[in-house]
Amino acid sequence: MTTRHVARLATIAVMCAAGSAVTTVLLTARAQARTARAREAVALHRAALWRQTALVDDVTGIASRAAWEAELARAGHAAGPTAVLVFDVDRFRDLNRVLGHPGGDRALHHVAGLLTRVLAGRGFLARYGGDEFAALVPLDGPDPHAHATALAADLADGLLMPAGECAPWPVTLSVGVALLRPGEDSEQAFVAADRAMFEAKNHRRDSRTAMPHAA
Structure with missing residues (x-):
């Protein structure tokens, strides 16, 4: 294998590693975004439940x-x-x-x-x-x-x-x-x-x- 072939292989290896790193970063970012959206949805749901609960008297079941x-x-x-x-x-x-x-x-x-x-x-x-x-x-x-x-x-x-x-x-x-x-x-x-x-x-x-x- 010539020196040129070795250099090309090294370049390809570096590019693959870089691509893999970029892919990992993108996947991590997407996962974090999904987690953030899920947390936001849970927070909104809890807030809605809290508002609903606050508007209902817990003893009588009628409006508070x-x-x-x-x-x-x-x-x-x-x-x-x-x-x-x-x-x-x-x-x-x-x-x-x-x-x-x-x-x-x-x-x-x-x-x-x-x-x-x-x-x-x-x-x-x-x-x-x-x-x-x-x-x-x-x-x-x-x-x-x-x-x-x-x-x-x-x-x-x-x-x-x-x-x-x-x-x-x-x-x-x-x-x-x-x-x-x-x-x-x-x-x-x-x-x-x-x-x-x-x-x-x-x-x-x-x-x-x-x-x-x-x-």
Whole structure:
């Protein structure tokens, strides 16, 4: 083998080695890109699950406070008036003390089911926190104030959990309602409904309803 042949073989060997190195680098880069895309997909999936979980109350299975706040903000921009309702379980501390926290959670889950049935798909329902629930119901008709008051009264009539259903005594809910008109402050409407609920509760704990006087 001549010196020229040896040089050519050496050159070919170097070129093959270089090509192999380039191929290895490319394959490594592709693998790293695939891994990065997979990690990104997992992160996005986890974020979506977190958002979904954050919008659902883990005790009752209905919408959470985070979901409520987002829906309440949207209600302030609705085309028509909306009834803002706040519900509170009467004597819940006593119930929680007698049944313990697991029993209290069962009662809250039962109340959420009751409210869901009573609302019958007419609006948005959420657990605001503790033993307090909130709902948004679109209104129609010439007198939305009267409609909101009548709606709360109708709901109150159906808000009785008989004794034995997760509780040793009949459980009632106090209800407050406020009217949210287009363009008004939705947070203030919620505060008014919450105040009306406490007014109802202080008046008589028996599924009472109240409308804020200023509404």
